[in-house]
Amino acid sequence: MSGVRPLSAPRRAATPAPPPVARRLRGDRRGLLHETLAAPADRAADWTGDEVAFRRPWVRAEVLRGLRRGDFRVEAECDLHGLGRHAAHEALRGFIAESLARGSGCVRVIHGKGRGSGPAGPVLRDAVGLWLQHMDDVLAFASARPADGGTGAVCVLLATRRSRRGTTHPARR
Numbered sequence: 001m002s003g004v005r006p007l008s009a010p011r012r013a014a015t016p017a018p019p020p021v022a023r024r025l026r027g028d029r030r031g032l033l034h035e036t037l038a039a040p041a042d043r044a045a046d047w048t049g050d051e052v053a054f055r056r057p058w059v060r061a062e063v064l065r066g067l068r069r070g071d072f073r074v075e076a077e078c079d080l081h082g083l084g085r086h087a088a089h090e091a092l093r094g095f096i097a098e099s100l101a102r103g104s105g106c107v108r109v110i111h112g113k114g115r116g117s118g119p120a121g122p123v124l125r126d127a128v129g130l131w132l133q134h135m136d137d138v139l140a141f142a143s144a145r146p147a148d149g150g151t152g153a154v155c156v157l158l159a160t161r162r163s164r165r166g167t168t169h170p171a172r173r
Contacts, residue, residue, distance in 0.1 A: 050113070050125075050143070050151035051142075051143045051151060052125070052129045052141070052142065052143050052151075052154060053068065053140075053141070053142040053143065054129065054132070054133055054140060054141050054142070055139065055140035056139055056140065059139050059140050059157075063139075063140060063157070064140050064142060067106075067140055067141070067142045067155050067157055068142040068143070068145075069145070070144075070145045070147075070148060070155070072105065072106035072155065072157065073106060074106055074107060074108045074148070074155060075099070075102075075104040075105065075106060075107060076095070076098075076099050076102070076104050076107045076108075077107065077108045077109075077110065078091065078092065078095040078107065078108070078109050078110065079110040080092065080109065080110060080111050080112070080124055080128070081110060081111075081112050083124075085123065085124070085127060088111075088124055088127070088128070089127070089131055092109065092128060092131055092132075093131075093135075095107070095109070096135055096137065096138070096156075096158070099158060100137055100158055100159075100160075103160055104158060104160075105157065105158055105160045106155060106156065106157055106158070107155070107156050107158065108144060108148065108149070108153055108154070108155050108156070109128060109132075109141075109153060109154050109156055110149055110152060110153040111124040111125050111127075111128045111152065111153065111154070112124060112125070112152050113125070113150075113151055113152040125151070125152075128154065129141070129154070132154070132156060136159075137158055137159045138156055138157070138158060138159075139157045139158065139159050140156075140157040141154045141155060141156040141157065142154060142155055143155075
């Protein structure tokens, strides 16, 4: 190796790295962090077969029964059919935020029955259930009545201003 010299290559000017681009707003990052680090979902959830039901510990069981029976008037609806997991999550978050801003008390989320999901089973049904459990303004949700979509949809009870004060529930039929 004696007498070996390194080749002299022309030096290239180092190109500066492009400036970072924020993908999420600071508030979105906090929300995402809260969802990831939050304690496991409340165990007040009842997942039997294809049916799903969930209520916060302070929500009475009779309210959940009324939600299952369809006693609450559905004020808005969101259809997540055909969306990927990420797009469905964003659409659901936006829909719940809009519904809260309008003062809606009960909404329906259509996630589909997952018949095209293959052997892994329904993807969106389980994901929607978990996402809803992590949203603070969701008081309860349950699979819709068969006439309203059955196990392919959930009726969601939201915390309206009146229900936060504990005075009443969203409009019943």
